[in-house]
Amino acid sequence: MTTMLATPWFLPFKPNPEADLRLFCFPYAGGSSTVFHRWHDYLPAHVEVCPVQLTGRGRRLGEQPYTRLPPLVQDAAQGLLPHLEKPFAFFGHSMGALICFEIARWLRNQGQCEPLHLFVSGRRAPQLPPTDPATFNLPDEEFVEELRRLNGTPQELFLNDELMQLMMPLLRADFELVQTYACNAEPPLTCPISAFGGLHDEKEVREDIDRWREQTTASFLLRMFPGDHFYLNSALPQLLGAMAQELWRYRGARLRWNMNAHRWE
Numbered sequence: 001m002t003t004m005l006a007t008p009w010f011l012p013f014k015p016n017p018e019a020d021l022r023l024f025c026f027p028y029a030g031g032s033s034t035v036f037h038r039w040h041d042y043l044p045a046h047v048e049v050c051p052v053q054l055t056g057r058g059r060r061l062g063e064q065p066y067t068r069l070p071p072l073v074q075d076a077a078q079g080l081l082p083h084l085e086k087p088f089a090f091f092g093h094s095m096g097a098l099i100c101f102e103i104a105r106w107l108r109n110q111g112q113c114e115p116l117h118l119f120v121s122g123r124r125a126p127q128l129p130p131t132d133p134a135t136f137n138l139p140d141e142e143f144v145e146e147l148r149r150l151n152g153t154p155q156e157l158f159l160n161d162e163l164m165q166l167m168m169p170l171l172r173a174d175f176e177l178v179q180t181y182a183c184n185a186e187p188p189l190t191c192p193i194s195a196f197g198g199l200h201d202e203k204e205v206r207e208d209i210d211r212w213r214e215q216t217t218a219s220f221l222l223r224m225f226p227g228d229h230f231y232l233n234s235a236l237p238q239l240l241g242a243m244a245q246e247l248w249r250y251r252g253a254r255l256r257w258n259m260n261a262h263r264w265e
Contacts (some may be wrong), residue, residue: 046251122197209222
């Protein structure tokens with residue numbers, strides 16, 4: 001039996017020390033660990049849902065948010081290492097997809113274990129070049145219009161000027177982190193990847209999400225769900241149902257990392 005150690009990086013809403021697998025969940029730009037607060041209700045009992053709490057939000061509101069991905073990856077990975085004594089998987093939506101992908105590569109490059117499974121959502125494959133101009137440095141009015149267009153910001157935030165001003169630095173920092181990201185050419189991962197997207201997402205389209213298959217030598221699954229970029233809000237049961245199907249294969253698996261073979265056995 002193992003329990004999560006005290007750390008600012010992870011916040012299990014329902015600790016499950018008997019779980020066979022930990023699912024670390026990484027939020028989208030502007031999102032926090034609360035995005036995942038209901039997930040344990042939909043996923044198999046052998047999965048411990050471990051939301052990642054990034055700086056600048058939640059209990060870490062007083063900490064500066066990252067504006068570049070490499071230092072975030074290194075710091076978050078260091079915080080993750082003590083919790084890798086049992087099998088684990090990653091999920092990330094949009095910005096979170098880039099974060100968990102790069103943490104998986106960081107672990108591989110450090111001779112550590114890769115996740116058993118990588119779930120990426122609402123994000124084109126990382127090797128594809130950006131197609132849109134940067135928006136993180138737009139004037140406030142134009143930046144807010146961009147937020148409206150993406151349809152992921154609660155409407156009450158737009159109606160509260162004080163709250164919007166409080167959130168603006170975090171949102172700009174997250175957008176800057178994503179829009180300055182550059183994917184280095186490296187060998188593909190060896191873990192399975194499942195890539196998800198919204199059928200009506202005008203920015204992250206099926207063809208670009210499908211290119212995640214190039215980032216693994218293992219199995220690959222592409223699933224598209226009804227909804228736009230934030231389909232995970234409107235189609236949450238369908239999304240978690242698809243994830244549960246993949247996670248069931250690890251039920252009861254008392255796996256250990258073989259450092260010499262670089263795989264779970």
